[in-house]
Amino acid sequence: GEDVEQSLFLSVREGDSSVINCTYTDSSSTYLYWYKQEPGAGLQLLTYIFSNMDMKQDQRLTVLLNKKDKHLSLRIADTQTGDSAIYFCAERGRTGGFKTIFGAGTRLFVKA
Amino acid sequence: NAGVTQTPKFRVLKTGQSMTLLCAQDMNHEYMYWYRQDPGMGLRLIHYSVGEGTTAKGEVPDGYNVSRLKKQNFLLGLESAAPSQTSVYFCASTPGTVSYEQYFGPGTRLTVT
Numbered sequence: 480g481e482d483v484e485q486s487l488f489l490s491v492r493e494g495d496s497s498v499i500n501c502t503y504t505d506s507s508s509t510y511l512y513w514y515k516q517e518p519g520a521g522l523q524l525l526t527y528i529f530s531n532m533d534m535k536q537d538q539r540l541t542v543l544l545n546k547k548d549k550h551l552s553l554r555i556a557d558t559q560t561g562d563s564a565i566y567f568c569a570e571r572g573r574t575g576g577f578k579t580i581f582g583a584g585t586r587l588f589v590k591a
Numbered sequence: 592n593a594g595v596t597q598t599p600k601f602r603v604l605k606t607g608q609s610m611t612l613l614c615a616q617d618m619n620h621e622y623m624y625w626y627r628q629d630p631g632m633g634l635r636l637i638h639y640s641v642g643e644g645t646t647a648k649g650e651v652p653d654g655y656n657v658s659r660l661k662k663q664n665f666l667l668g669l670e671s672a673a674p675s676q677t678s679v680y681f682c683a684s685t686p687g688t689v690s691y692e693q694y695f696g697p698g699t700r701l702t703v704t
Binding site for chain 1 (some may be wrong): 595624626631632633634635636639651681682692693695696697698
């Protein structure tokens, strides 16, 4: 079945850039997402990219998509302590109620 | 708009007890989903619904039942709780096929002893 994989932890210093990587297996993915989860809360959509795009920039966030390698990355520029959270990569296919498959989440630690 | 709400927020059950988790959305969304979140495993889909009166199995449906009698509500039932069902449960909704985003509730933390 479809799978989404990402590393579990990332630690950066405040002000540095963070890069969170993700790989997926479903070649029919239509949308790829990055969600953010803060402690004790549900997931909130951070950004998304359509499968026919290579890059999307949104303020401090840059999403890069390599469809050939099925690799997605999220870059956060000038990382702040408020960016500390769990970041989930997810992909949405074309079948089965447009289900979204989530990765296990990358916990980002930002050191002051 | 309240968005997606879940009740209760916390619950402790003994093995074999039953309970129902309620999810409500006031955005007139067609699709609704129940996930469970376990450490190191991300979110796994339990059941979902593509409209009022319809439900379908997700990735981990065993031990759970669902109902969508009204468009705004999606109920998740545990008939006989087991310790393996200790988890955080999230409900989500989305308008339909053209939407790119799922809207999540705040979660229900369930412990089965």
